[in-house]
Amino acid sequence: MLDFAQASPTETAEVIETTVDAEAGTVQVRPKLGRLNATALLAKRLPTIEHIVPGYIQPGLSIVAGKPKTGKSWLSLGLAVAVATGGPALGNVPVKQGxxxxxxxxxxERRLQQRLRQILQEQEVALDGLYFETECPRLDAGGAEAIREWVDATEDARMVIVDVFTKIRPERSSSETGYESDYRALMPLKQLADETSIAVVVVHHTRKMAAEDPFETVSGTNGITGAADTILILDRGGQGTTLYARGRDIEEIETALLFDKQSGAWSAQGPAAEVRRSDERQAILAALAEGASPMSPTELSIKLDVPNANVRQLLQRMLSSGEVSKRGRGLYVLNEEGDGEVVIEE
Structure with a gap:
């Protein structure tokens, strides 16, 4: 810390401002830090955040991470088409065109053309606002400047997607820690997003090792997640695909996604917990319909590969709603009146 009592005039001039009041004959010293107090901040009229994809992508730096071959590129391309055309993202999220x-x-180019045709499904839409590049220098070798040039030259620039980050990541310095390297690597994109109020979406990978918190699976150190404004994790599990989102300017959300192989499009099905509960309810009804005799929660749990506690809680709700009935101690059957609608997939 600089000792002002012992600092030279030159050193002091670097950290403070000095103004001279000629009439009073006094010298006023004003620190460079602390110029904005809370009262002044509250009085400021600041622009509201204009969401890029409401609930998921805001202006700033976003990371979309997932394991290889989980559909990250399909997700990213779908978001790009939605924003470029002003159409709905994820099937039902309205977005502003840019x-x-x-x-x-x-x-x-061949693969991009094929995927675009698959997503569009012969729809006639204007795609003049969607630009592609299959090569870009590393961020520290002209890449950051090239991206900024496009943003500056494009009047309605709204989003830049980097798929995948490894391709343009700066070289790591031998003197840096892993955290410092990861954080510094993303800074050019973070600064660009902040200065231009666009969204920069970086596609990245998750590590193989699972974690209780999905956001802890992002490959690299906490420098990656620390630099980003928003983190999105695309995770495929036994109960389906979930898009986890957490950020500085969005509410944390877990959305169940469905992938259409024919169109290559991801669509949001709703809050993951509610959708999974509905799926489990349907599976229980189907299992009871197929069963030759009443079934216990344990038998259903084993048959459906669903935690026993989940089955028991859901059976109680289904019992209250009249979808199932009890036969004997701890055994369940479909309601005799047929209130439960069963759909058995062939």
Whole structure:
């Protein structure tokens, strides 16, 4: 810390401002830090946040992470098409139209063309605002400047997608820690997003080791997640695919997603907990319909590969709603009056 009592005039001038009141004959010293107090901040009229994809992508730096082959690129391309056309994202999320730069650094023109045609499904939409590049220099070798040039030259620039981050990541310095390297690597994109109020979406990977908190699975150190404004995790599990979202300017959300192989489109099905509960309810009804005799919660749990506690809680709700009935101690059957609608997939 600088000792002002012993500092030279030159050192002091670097950290404070000095003004001279000629009439009073006094010298006023004003620190460079602490110029904005709470009263002044509250009085400021600041612009509201204009969401890029409401609930998921805001202006700033976002990370979309997932294991290989989970559909991250399909998700990113779908978001790009939605924003570029002003159409709904994830099937039902309204977005404002704007230009998008998609750095498809692991693809080629043939694959991009094929995927675009698959997503569009012969729809006639204007895609003049969606731009592609399959090559880009590393951020510390001209890449950051090239991306900024596109943003500056594009009047309605709204989003830049980098797929995938490894391709343009700066080289790590031998003197840096892992955290410092990860944080510094994302800073050019973070600064660009903050200065231009656009969304920069970086596609990244998750590590193989599972974690109780899905956001802890992002590959690398906490420098990656610390630099980002929003983190999205695309996770495929035994009960389906979930998109986890957490950020500085959004509420934490867990959305069940459904992938349409024919169109290559991801669609939001609703809050994951509610959707999974509905799926489990349907599975229980189907299992009871197929069963030759009443079944216990344990038998249903084993058959459906669902935690026993979940089955017991759901059976109680289904009993109250009249979907199932009890036969004997701890055995369940479909309601005799047929209140439970059963759909058995062939």
């Amino acid at each position: 230009s998008v730069l998609y750095l498809a650094l692991e693809d080629n």
